[in-house]
Amino acid sequence: MSYQGNPYGHPPPGQTPQPGYQPPPGQYPGSYPPPQQGYGAPAGYPAGGPPPPAPYGAPQGQQYVAPPGQYGSAPPPPGQYGGAPPGQYGAPADPYAYAPPGHYRNSSQSQPGVPPPGPYGPPPPAGAYGAPPPGAYNAPPPSAPYGPPQGNPYGAPAPYTQPPQGAPYPSGAPPLPPHPNQPPHPAAGGHYAQPALPSPGYVLGQLPPGDASHDAETVYRAMKGFGTDERTLIRVLAHKDPLQMALLADTFQRRYGKSLQAWIESETSGYFEATLVALVRGPLRQDVYNVHRAIKGLGTKETLLNDVVLSRSNADLNAIKQEFSRTYRSSLEKEVREDLSMKTEQLFSMVLAAQRAEESAPVIGQQVDQDVGELYRATEGRSGTDQLTVCRIFASRSDTQLRAIANGYEQRYRTKLDRVIEKEFSGHMEDALLMILRGATDRAMRDAMLLEDTMRGAGTKDDMLLNRVVRYHWDRNYMQQVKGAYRHRYNRELASRIQGETRGDFERILLACIE
Numbered sequence: 001m002s003y004q005g006n007p008y009g010h011p012p013p014g015q016t017p018q019p020g021y022q023p024p025p026g027q028y029p030g031s032y033p034p035p036q037q038g039y040g041a042p043a044g045y046p047a048g049g050p051p052p053p054a055p056y057g058a059p060q061g062q063q064y065v066a067p068p069g070q071y072g073s074a075p076p077p078p079g080q081y082g083g084a085p086p087g088q089y090g091a092p093a094d095p096y097a098y099a100p101p102g103h104y105r106n107s108s109q110s111q112p113g114v115p116p117p118g119p120y121g122p123p124p125p126a127g128a129y130g131a132p133p134p135g136a137y138n139a140p141p142p143s144a145p146y147g148p149p150q151g152n153p154y155g156a157p158a159p160y161t162q163p164p165q166g167a168p169y170p171s172g173a174p175p176l177p178p179h180p181n182q183p184p185h186p187a188a189g190g191h192y193a194q195p196a197l198p199s200p201g202y203v204l205g206q207l208p209p210g211d212a213s214h215d216a217e218t219v220y221r222a223m224k225g226f227g228t229d230e231r232t233l234i235r236v237l238a239h240k241d242p243l244q245m246a247l248l249a250d251t252f253q254r255r256y257g258k259s260l261q262a263w264i265e266s267e268t269s270g271y272f273e274a275t276l277v278a279l280v281r282g283p284l285r286q287d288v289y290n291v292h293r294a295i296k297g298l299g300t301k302e303t304l305l306n307d308v309v310l311s312r313s314n315a316d317l318n319a320i321k322q323e324f325s326r327t328y329r330s331s332l333e334k335e336v337r338e339d340l341s342m343k344t345e346q347l348f349s350m351v352l353a354a355q356r357a358e359e360s361a362p363v364i365g366q367q368v369d370q371d372v373g374e375l376y377r378a379t380e381g382r383s384g385t386d387q388l389t390v391c392r393i394f395a396s397r398s399d400t401q402l403r404a405i406a407n408g409y410e411q412r413y414r415t416k417l418d419r420v421i422e423k424e425f426s427g428h429m430e431d432a433l434l435m436i437l438r439g440a441t442d443r444a445m446r447d448a449m450l451l452e453d454t455m456r457g458a459g460t461k462d463d464m465l466l467n468r469v470v471r472y473h474w475d476r477n478y479m480q481q482v483k484g485a486y487r488h489r490y491n492r493e494l495a496s497r498i499q500g501e502t503r504g505d506f507e508r509i510l511l512a513c514i515e
Contacts, residue, residue, distance in 0.1 A: 193357060193358035193360045193361035194358065194360050195314065195315065195358055196313050196314070196315050196358055196359065196360070197315055198313075198315040198316055198318075198319050199242075199283070199313070199315070199316055200241065200242045200243055200283075200474075201241075201242025201243065201245075201246065201282045201283040201284055201474065202283065202284045202315070202316050202319040202320075203319070204284065204285075204323065206243065206246065207243065207246055207247045207250060208243045208244065208247055210247060211251075212244070212247045212248040212250075212251040212252075213251060213255065215236050215248050215251075216248060216251040216252040216255050216256075216260075217255075218232060218236055219232070219233065219236055219237070219248075219252065219260065220252070220255075220256055220263075222236075223263055223264070223267040228267045228268060230268070230272065230505045230508075231508070233264075233268075233276060234505070234508055234509045234512050235512070236248075237276060237279050237280065238279065238473075238509055238512035238513050238515075239512065239515070240279070241474065241475075241476075242282050242283050242474055245279060245280065245282055246282055248260070249261070249280055249282075260280050261277055261280045261281065264276045264277055264280060265277060270506065271462045271463070271466055271502075271506045272504070272505040272506045272509060274463070274466055275466045275469075275470065275506065275509050275510065275513075276509070278466060278467060278470045279470060279513075283471065283474050284319055284320065284323055285323065286467070286470065286471075287308050287320050288320060288323045288324050288327055290304055290307070290308050290467060291304075291305065291308040291309065291320065291324065291332065292324065292327075292328060294308065295335050295336060295339040300339050300340065300428075302428045302431065303431070303464065304464070304467075305336075305348075306431060306432055306435050307450075307464075307467065307468065307471070308320070309336075309348065309351055309352065310351060310432060310435045310436050310439070311399075311435060311436055311439035311440070311443070313358075313359070314354040314355070314356060314358065317351075317352065317354040318354050320332070321333070321352065321354070332352065333349065333352045333353075336348050336349070336352060337349060340428075343387045343388065343391065343429060344427075344428050344429050344432065346388060346391060347391040347394075347395060347429065347432060347433075348432075350391055350392065350395035350396070351395045353395075355396065356395060356396050356397065356398060357396065357397055357398040357401055358398060359398050359399060359400060361398055361400075361401070363400055363401050363404045367401075368401070368404045368405055368408050369408065371393050371397070371401075371405045371408075372405055372408045372409045372412055374389055374393065375389070375390060375393060375405070375409060375417070375420075376409070376412075376413060377389075378390050379420050379423075379424045380413070380415070380420060380424075385424045385425070387425070387429065390421075390424075390425075390433065391433075393405070394433055394436045394437065395436075399439065399440035399443075400440075402436070402437060402440035402441070403440050403441055405417070406418075406437065406440070406441055417437060418434060418437055418438060418441075421433045421434055421437065422434070442485075444478070444481035444482050444484070444485040445485040445488075445489065447468070447472060447482050447485070448482050448483075448485035448486035448489055448490075448494075449489065450468055451465070451468055451469070451482070451486065451494065452486070452489075452490060452497070454468065455497060455498070455501045460501040460502065462502070462506070465498075465501075465502075465510070466506075466510065469498075469510050469513050469514060470513060473513040473514065479513075479514055482494070483495075483514065494514060495511055495514060498510050498511060498514070499511070
């Protein structure tokens with residue numbers, strides 16, 4: 001799926017940015033990425049030193065801040081899910097210093113320079129590729145991980161915190177072991193980078209402390225007997241984070257002797273059922289289910305495959321591969337190789353190797369210069385395109401490094417790198433490379449546009465819509481970022497767009513997920 005129409009990240013012709021978004025002269029709409037101010041942020045937001053990516057987004061009710069496109073400073077560090085740095089987006093200096101009574105927290109206690117893990121990494125304030133200090137850009141400082149969960153955490157006796165690197169999980173489930181034959185991945189330039197932990201929900205068997213009996217009974221009563229109380233199901237299930245959902249499903253199974261998923265499948269139907277089941281599966285099992293759907297049968301569901309596999313952390317990709325192997329008794333790499341062909345198959349093989357630089361890896365100016373030059377010589381600087389060189393760089397660099405490369409390319413050649421990809425590639429390869437690149441430069445804007453793609457034109461792609469909404473909703477903060485980016489890009493609220501395209505319980509559960 002190629003991004004068509006207006007320049008990436010710009011509102012449609014004739015529309016203006018939301019109040020409060022005041023780009024510096026010459027930045028908007030003539031260039032991308034957007035400037036430092038936030039989408040709808042209060043006027044006066046500092047023009048320099050934008051916050052690093054907000055993981056899945058800024059805290060609920062706060063504004064989306066677009067990554068800058070200026071090139072005079074080092075690119076900012078990413079965080080797990082792109083957690084907002086102290087003081088940014090109106091977030092407290094330490095998002096984990098306080099959690100409401102009964103809520104468990106999920107902090108990774110990062111070491112200096114090593115951000116916590118995150119699969120989806122967020123819109124970076126692409127500070128820019130410019131004058132790096134001798135030898136390298138600034139190493140990324142610690143960033144906030146997955147934010148405090150919303151909703152009722154079952155009154156856990158003590159707050160849950162994700163253990164430091166190497167420590168056992170409270171539930172007794174060990175962290176995922178390294179993937180076979182995968183050595184620690186050095187950063188570009190030979191610098192060792194601390195591997196990220198799997199994201200919340202990507203370690204099966206990991207449960208938070210607490211008691212989900214009340215919610216389990218509420219869900220049971222909503223489906224028991226004649227008729228189903230759909231509104232109660234929405235109220236209970238739409239606001240859980242991955243670990244709370246895992247605890248609820250486990251409690252339901254032990255208490256009633258039947259899986260919550262099977263019970264929902266027998267009592268509901270249609271896209272409402274599909275959304276509830278996606279929630280109950282949790283992020284890892286839903287990814288595995290979707291990637292299997294993408295490659296089974298005749299043809300490949302390319303968009304679904306891209307959504308699951310691209311722009312993921314090494315830890316999460318390895319978790320997906322291991323769970324796919326356990327569930328379907330087959331290798332995901334082998335299945336994808338057999339389903340794709342030619343250069344696209346090679347790109348996905350590189351991605352599924354899960355050997356990209358970690359987000360904690362430094363950005364080395366010399367390496368960025370080399371990558372920028374190689375990309376030019378592989379595309380605009382020659383007749384024909386050296387596709388494998390482009391694939392190798394995109395599949396092996398971290399989001400932070402790709403932001404620096406994109407900025408450096410535009411600075412040197414006065415051409416945006418995504419425009420080069422659109423010119424030099426086509427079809428599934430073009431879509432995949434743009435998915436990777438735009439996920440690095442402005443993840444929330446990319447995902448806002450992906451949501452619009454499911455609703456544009458005649459008919460709504462309900463299956464893709466529900467899967468994207470559920471995927472983004474696992475981090476409530478990131479969902480706010482996506483909503484802010486959507487508002488900025490299309491001058492309307494995401495909720496009103498969904499209301500215009502869906503009906504009934506399906507509409508109600510999607511709206512509950514984006515709250």
